[in-house]
Amino acid sequence: MNRIRWGILGTGNIARQFAKGLALLPDADLVAVGSREQATAVAFANHYHIPHAHASYEALAKDAHVDVVYVATPHVFHLANSLLCLEHGKAVLCEKPFTINKRQAEAVFNRARQKNLFVMEAMWTIFFPAMAAVRQLIQGGTLGDVRLVTADFGYRAALDPHGRHFNPALGGGALLDVGIYPLALAQMIYGPPARISSMAHLGETGVDEQAAITLGYEGGKMAVLHTAVRTETPHEAVIMGTDGRIRIHAPWWQPSQFTLTRPGQADQVMNIPYAGNGYQYEATAVMACLRDAKTQHDLMPWSTTLSLQETMDTVRAQWGLHYPGET
Numbered sequence: 001m002n003r004i005r006w007g008i009l010g011t012g013n014i015a016r017q018f019a020k021g022l023a024l025l026p027d028a029d030l031v032a033v034g035s036r037e038q039a040t041a042v043a044f045a046n047h048y049h050i051p052h053a054h055a056s057y058e059a060l061a062k063d064a065h066v067d068v069v070y071v072a073t074p075h076v077f078h079l080a081n082s083l084l085c086l087e088h089g090k091a092v093l094c095e096k097p098f099t100i101n102k103r104q105a106e107a108v109f110n111r112a113r114q115k116n117l118f119v120m121e122a123m124w125t126i127f128f129p130a131m132a133a134v135r136q137l138i139q140g141g142t143l144g145d146v147r148l149v150t151a152d153f154g155y156r157a158a159l160d161p162h163g164r165h166f167n168p169a170l171g172g173g174a175l176l177d178v179g180i181y182p183l184a185l186a187q188m189i190y191g192p193p194a195r196i197s198s199m200a201h202l203g204e205t206g207v208d209e210q211a212a213i214t215l216g217y218e219g220g221k222m223a224v225l226h227t228a229v230r231t232e233t234p235h236e237a238v239i240m241g242t243d244g245r246i247r248i249h250a251p252w253w254q255p256s257q258f259t260l261t262r263p264g265q266a267d268q269v270m271n272i273p274y275a276g277n278g279y280q281y282e283a284t285a286v287m288a289c290l291r292d293a294k295t296q297h298d299l300m301p302w303s304t305t306l307s308l309q310e311t312m313d314t315v316r317a318q319w320g321l322h323y324p325g326e327t
C-alpha cells in the first residue's frame, strides 16, 4: 500500500480542518466523506474535491475505496462510529476524546484487536515537530529530573445549552473537550498518574465549565492542570526539572515555539514552525503505521488512550458528573 485513501465521517468544524491538513500530504488521497444528510455530504465533497459523497455513515464505512476513516463527530458518537468503521474493515483515526469513558474505549480496542485493524485517538498535539523537540530534550536529560508540569486549555464559549460544548447529551464540558490536552501532555511526560485530585464548577447545564486537576506521580512529581469552556486561559505549558525548564508558548497545544531556561545560562528561544494547520502530522503518523501493518502508534498507543480515559472517569466521579445514558 503506497498511497493511503482516507474517508471523513462527519462534516463539522474539525472535519474541515482535517481535510485542509490532509491536502498537504502528497501520499494521501481524500476519497470519500459521509454525512447524515446527502446535501451536506455533497457540499463538503465539492468544496474539498472529494470523489465519493455518502448520505450515511454506514455507506462511508462500506466504501471499498477507503483504507482509513477519520471520525469527526461529537464525543458521544465516537463509540458507535468507530465500531461501524471497524465492522467494515476500515482503520480508524478517531477525534479526542476517543470515547466518553474507559469502558467504551475498551470496546473499540477489543474490536480492533479481533479484526487486527489500526485505531488511534487523534491527539494531534503530540505529533507536532516542536513537541518532538521537547520530548527529545526531556529524554536527553537537558531538564534533569522533571518534577512539575503546569498546563492549561480554556476558552470562553457562548453558553448554548444545545451545542456540544454545554449539552450533557453530547458529552459537554471542558474536561472531555479540552481538559484532555493538558492531561495528554502530563501523560506524555510522566505516564499514568498514581494520585488524582480535582475540583470543578458545574454550570447551569450540569457540565464542567471550569476545572482544576492535580496529578501525583512516584517520588512526588506532579502536574497542575486547568481547563474551561467559559473562561479564557493563557494556553501555556511549563515543564520544570531539576536542571531547567521549558515553557511552550501559547497555544502550547499547537506548538511552534518554546523557551528553554537553564540555571546560569541565557534563555534559548526555539522556533520550530509547523506547516499548514498542523493536522497533517497525525495523519502522516497513521499512514506510516498502515504501511507497516501496525495496529497502534508508539506515541499514542491504546494503553495511553485507556489511561487518559481512566483519569477522566476518576475526575468525573469526583465531581458526580455522569452523561445521560452513559454505558
Ligand SMILES: NC(=O)c1ccc[n+]([C@@H]2O[C@H](COP(=O)([O-])OP(=O)(O)OC[C@H]3O[C@@H](n4cnc5c(N)ncnc54)[C@H](OP(=O)(O)O)[C@@H]3O)[C@@H](O)[C@H]2O)c1
Pocket (backbone or CB within 6 Å): 009, 010, 011, 012, 013, 014, 015, 034, 035, 036, 037, 040, 041, 072, 073, 074, 075, 077, 095, 096, 097, 122, 124, 164, 176, 177
Ligand atoms: N483536534 C482538534 O483540534 C479538535 C478541535 C475541535 C473538535 N475536536 C473534536 O472533534 C469532534 C467534533 O467536533 P467539532 O467541533 O467538529 O463538532 P461540530 O462542528 O459540531 O461537528 C460535528 C459533526 O458531527 C456530525 N454529527 C453527527 N451527529 C451529530 C449530532 N447529533 N449533533 C451534531 N453533530 C452531529 C455532524 O456531521 P454531519 O451533519 O455531516 O453528519 C457535525 O457536522 C469532537 O469530539 C471534538 O472534541 C477536535
